[in-house]
Amino acid sequence: MSEQLMNTDTKALTKNISPEKPKSIVKKLDIKEFIDRCAIADDPISILKQAQEELDSHKNHSQKMTPESTSYKAFTIFEFDKGILMATAIPEAYRTFCIDFSRKLQKEYQCETPSEKATAELVAINFVRTLIIQDRMNAFLALGSVTDNTVKYFAVLSKELDRANRHYLTALQTLKMIKQPALEVNIKTQTAIVGQNQIVQSNNK
Numbered sequence: 001m002s003e004q005l006m007n008t009d010t011k012a013l014t015k016n017i018s019p020e021k022p023k024s025i026v027k028k029l030d031i032k033e034f035i036d037r038c039a040i041a042d043d044p045i046s047i048l049k050q051a052q053e054e055l056d057s058h059k060n061h062s063q064k065m066t067p068e069s070t071s072y073k074a075f076t077i078f079e080f081d082k083g084i085l086m087a088t089a090i091p092e093a094y095r096t097f098c099i100d101f102s103r104k105l106q107k108e109y110q111c112e113t114p115s116e117k118a119t120a121e122l123v124a125i126n127f128v129r130t131l132i133i134q135d136r137m138n139a140f141l142a143l144g145s146v147t148d149n150t151v152k153y154f155a156v157l158s159k160e161l162d163r164a165n166r167h168y169l170t171a172l173q174t175l176k177m178i179k180q181p182a183l184e185v186n187i188k189t190q191t192a193i194v195g196q197n198q199i200v201q202s203n204n205k
Contacts, residue, residue: 047073080106080117090128098128109179119175126168133161 039046051074065072067088075084083099090098102124111117137157140150 042073044077048077080114080121083121086121086125089125091132094128094131098124101127105175109175111175111179116175116178119171119178123168123171123175126164126171129164130161130168133157133164137161 047070051070054070065075067073072084075082079085080102083095083102086098086102087095102121105111105120105123106117109116109120111120137154140154140157143150
């Protein structure tokens, strides 16, 4: 009987001193820290990293470049040097000229900041628009037929040509203003101080 009690006490004691399971420590993640670690699929850093991986693995070299492809998106990051987005906004016949014109404008006005380069690109696009509309008007006049509809169409083209020309001149003027040196103004003042029985004049130069 005593042995049974001893065994029972030993089991109870052993049960009480059994090691506890380690508790998992969960660190609370700050929302700002979490957002800083994340990036969307179209983030420039992610795109360049993916493009580099494809280049290193020699993948997709023979595939056609499309707006959905990684290589195309990587090119857009260097838009002001390559002009890939600008090229998609105009007909193929004008693309080479437009890209070259934009680069020469950047060189002429020594564009360094993104805003300056974007303005130069805007100048190039609107100038090309004037060429496109003028070409359409010439083709329209070459038809030689005059009807109510053709007259209305020609009137629309004329307004579009005027608008494109104004946009071109406005963008060009804006670019010139951005690159214009800051105006320095030196103001000379003459102050008269009147005291008892005396007048003191001082020039602040």
